[in-house]
Amino acid sequence: MNVLRTVFPFLSWLPAVRHSLRVDLVAGITVALILVPQSMAYAQLAGLPVVYGLYASFVPVIVAALWGSCPQLHTGPVAMLSLLSAAAIIPLAAPGTPSYIELSILLALMVGILRLVLGLARLGLLVNFISSPVMVGFTNAAALIIGLSLLNQVIGVPMPRSDFYLADLWGVISQLPETHLPTLAFAAGAWAFIWWLSRTAPRLPVLLIAVAVATAVSASIGFERRIEVPATAIMDRDTATLIQDYQQAAKNIQELNAAVAARSAELKALRDAGGEDLKETHFMRMESEIKLLRTETKLLRRDNDQRRVRLHAAALAGVESGGVMRFYPTDRLPAGVETDGRKWRFAGVRDGKVVLSAGGVVVGEIPRGLPTFHAPAFRWDAIIPLLPAALVMALIGLMEAVSISKAISAKTRQRVDVNKELVGQGLANIAGSFFGAYTVSGSFSRSAVAARAGARTGLFAIVSAMAVVLVLLFLTPLLYHLPQAVLAVIVMMAVFGLIRVRPLIHAWHVERSGAVIGIVTFAATLFMAPSMASGILIGVLLTAIAFLVKTMKPRAEILGVRPDGVFAGLDTHGLVPVSERVVPIRFDGSLIFANVAYFEDIILEARARFPKADTLLIVGSGINRIDASGEEKIRDIAQVLREAGVTLAFSGLKKQVRDAFEAGGLAAFLGAENLYDSKEQALSALLGRELREAPMADESLPDGRAVSQ
Structure with missing residues (x-):
């Protein structure tokens, strides 16, 4: 069931x-x-x-x-x-x-x-x-x-x-x-x-x-109010010519649409049949012809839309003469004629006749x-x-x-x-x-x-x-x-x-x-309309780029200690260093291929900034995972620092990261004595004095400065 x-x-x-x-x-x-x-x-x-x-x-x-x-x-x-x-x-x-x-x-x-x-x-x-x-x-x-x-x-x-x-x-x-x-x-x-x-x-x-x-x-007042008249009933030469051009262009558009459909069907039939005896250039030529026909159709349609606008602006007045209605421009009426009191406008062409409207547009049949x-x-x-x-x-x-x-x-x-x-x-x-x-x-x-x-x-x-x-x-x-x-x-x-x-x-x-990306998406969608799909694609692309940038350069900062013993960003809060010998560095990002180069830059810059340091402590509570590239980079950095007489240590690693260290042999390479459960434990051991457990003050900061800042 x-x-x-x-x-x-x-x-x-x-x-x-x-x-x-x-x-x-x-x-x-x-x-x-x-x-x-x-x-x-x-x-x-x-x-x-x-x-x-x-x-x-x-x-x-x-x-x-x-x-x-x-x-x-x-x-x-x-x-x-x-x-x-x-x-x-x-x-x-x-x-x-x-x-x-x-x-x-x-x-x-x-x-x-x-x-x-x-x-x-x-x-x-x-x-x-x-x-x-x-x-x-x-x-x-x-x-x-x-x-x-x-x-x-x-x-x-x-x-x-x-x-x-x-x-x-x-x-x-x-x-x-x-x-x-x-x-x-x-x-x-x-x-x-x-x-x-x-x-x-x-x-x-x-x-x-x-x-x-x-x-x-609408029905009770006759809101639609349309009539069909022969082209000869339009007494203004310019308007009549424009209507004729509009009608001819509409006919040409229909013919071009039919030609596109026919050529497309022919191309598909040839491809389905195999067409081994035809060269690829023949197919390319047919595709080019179809594109040209579409472009011509598009241009004709655009021009005809403009004609429609011009025709709509040409208001006409109906004058009855000998039982026949004739239509003159409202601004150039013959002297002494009496009109029907309505303002007629061009509404289209149907079956060779001109459709005029003195009312509004309704749903119709x-x-x-x-x-x-x-x-x-x-x-x-x-x-x-x-x-x-x-x-x-x-x-x-x-x-x-x-x-x-x-x-x-x-x-x-x-x-x-x-x-x-x-x-x-x-x-x-x-x-x-x-x-x-x-x-x-x-x-x-x-x-x-x-x-x-x-x-x-x-x-x-x-x-x-x-x-x-x-x-x-x-x-x-x-x-x-x-x-x-x-x-x-x-x-x-x-x-x-x-x-x-x-x-x-x-x-x-x-x-x-994120807000800037939303505003850019709004502007792009508005500007690129009617191709609105492009607007949201731009937004998605910018979001992906922003995510990659944040992944490649996560938040990182050297930690200092406030007078009350709480750890906080050294540069962000203008603190004094914890020690010239031991440098704690907070890194808030997974160590993966995308940011290992950034991680290395942070370590090397901290080393240059504190030349007397003998231990660089990575506060790793913000590291959620590590991949093979990250593990290899840590090994390389630790080896370089070791040769310079500097120890690389980690504190507060999450279980999944600690397990990765163990599985890859990185824990043994660094030494178990250089992996601490918390930053307080690490600094107490490294500095030889007790530090009280305290949350880091910069947990709620909207952004953080890298060491380079």
């Missing part, structure tokens, strides 16, 4: 389900009321149609609940991974296009496989490589990026896309004079309504009520029905570019899930198995990718609601997924008029709450190097 429960952890629910069925049902329904609006908002953040957020809230939720470790953890779309997904795919495809959707689903599969492999290999400990300051710095930057990346939807302007997020953000800010006031009113109203209702009636499904109210108001089983499209040309982002998303998603699970388990006293959680999250993403889902992870907000509602088993998550099924089958037409600005506000309110400055301030007081 234990083996079955290991393979099928949900079997452990069986005794509890009968007693917890009611609370799990209530918790599942409560979470579903949050899940539906959140999933649509996060899909929009990921650059996907909102229905894909609902798809990601169906199969992955069920699989993660069945194979996860924490019963109260709710898996599904989350803000962080939604933005990371968009950042990884935008360089390869335009948001919302079929190619973009394919790559989003492929990325979910890659993240799922990586998590599953890490879990099966029991490598959950990899999360320890991301320190707290690095994670805080990254989260703060990501929250800012997520929130501000939706600013264009709040003010109703297009978002330029490039390889530099800050430039894109400035492009949005520069369009503030073009703000669509009704869109801004919806956003501000939704923000105020959610804030007010959260405080006056926190037990109500606040987000769902806000979505329902906003949708009803959502396909009804459940996602069908379909294997993800394997774009082999995209796997390598997506791999770094997939690895970072796998680790960040794991950190989110584990931190949430541990926070909940601290109250429920349930044990969280990191590796089982990896397996559950991995299976959720893999299974979801076969049903149209993009990358998912554990959600803090929904998990907290589930725990507060009393959920006891993963059944609550399955209930929430069934609620999404009902929405997909019956309720999608009701969401047509939901303003996208409201979804943007839902995301912004969620992510801005993730910004925390206090942990970095606390880190500054505890260890400034």
Whole structure:
């Protein structure tokens, strides 16, 4: 039975389900009321149609609940991974296009496989490589990026896309004079309504009520207000030419995407077939062609985004003449004409016609029905570019899930198995990718609601997924008029709450190097966006470097004695030496290959500083282990000192270090008389007088000075 429960952890629910069925049902329904609006908002953040957020809230939720470790953890779309997904795919495809959707689903599969492999290999400990300051710095930057990346939807302007997020953000800010006031009113109203209702009636499904109210108001006032007109209805030559260029560029982008897919498939087929008769140069030439096509596509897409911005700024007024509507620039209207009183702006091209909008952007038509089983499209040309982002998303998603699970388990006293959680999250993403889902992870907000509602088993998550099924089958037409600005506000309110400055301030007081690394991670993530994965990788690299530096140069100092007999750092406290003949040196670090040279420098410098010394005593209570390099270095130093008439002695060695001394013969080489149980015993014997037992005063110092100081 234990083996079955290991393979099928949900079997452990069986005794509890009968007693917890009611609370799990209530918790599942409560979470579903949050899940539906959140999933649509996060899909929009990921650059996907909102229905894909609902798809990601169906199969992955069920699989993660069945194979996860924490019963109260709710898996599904989350803000962080939604933005990371968009950042990884935008360089390869335009948001919302079929190619973009394919790559989003492929990325979910890659993240799922990586998590599953890490879990099966029991490598959950990899999360320890991301320190707290690095994670805080990254989260703060990501929250800012997520929130501000939706600013264009709040003010109703297009978002330029490039390889530099800050430039894109400035492009949005520069369009503030073009703000669509009704869109801004919806956003501000939704923000105020959610804030007010959260405080006056926190037990109500606040987000769902806000979505329902906003949708009803939008439908009643005709917020969308779009029309399709022939290109000949645009009476301004410059605007008409720009629209024509935009349309042609969009067509060229589609053709280039098709060419990339075709060449990539051809290259894969040749490699799979062996291609013995082809030279490697032929493959390299094909790969170069694919890269050139991608670069050309990228440049075209960037230029077309700029055209979109310029077209949006070209406001038009509708004039009816002979039953036909014609559109003129609002600043160059013909004299004496009467307009329809609306300000029309370019919204796109569809089936050869120009789409104009005098209102805001709504969710629009959502396909009804459940996602069908379909294997993800394997774009082999995209796997390598997506791999770094997939690895970072796998680790960040794991950190989110584990931190949430541990926070909940601290109250429920349930044990969280990191590796089982990896397996559950991995299976959720893999299974979801076969049903149209993009990358998912554990959600803090929904998990907290589930725990507060009393959920006891993963059944609550399955209930929430069934609620999404009902929405997909019956309720999608009701969401047509939901303003996208409201979804943007839902995301912004969620992510801005993730910004925390206090942990970095606390880190500054505890260890400034960690705080500096957190600040650098924040700046790097912000500056390198949309390639946010690079920001956290820089933080991890800096943490590793800082750790190596500390390992290579641990705290070390000559000890002096205070008037009250307490030992303390000679230089730190400005004390007099214990003796010119006996020099005690404190060394707070394991003696391993990385720091043996530093250890030798300390000994030799102490010897030079106290030329009359006949004994150098290493206070080794801070030495936790020693390797072969450390043992060999001690032997060499002891031999050099012995030839100079100086004895090397040790005191306070821990058992594991003393055992290593014995096993390697180092104890016999140094002499048992030169190994003391404590520093007081050593100094009493060496100096020929009694010293009282006393703690060293510098135990609590935040840092210490090396002998060289």
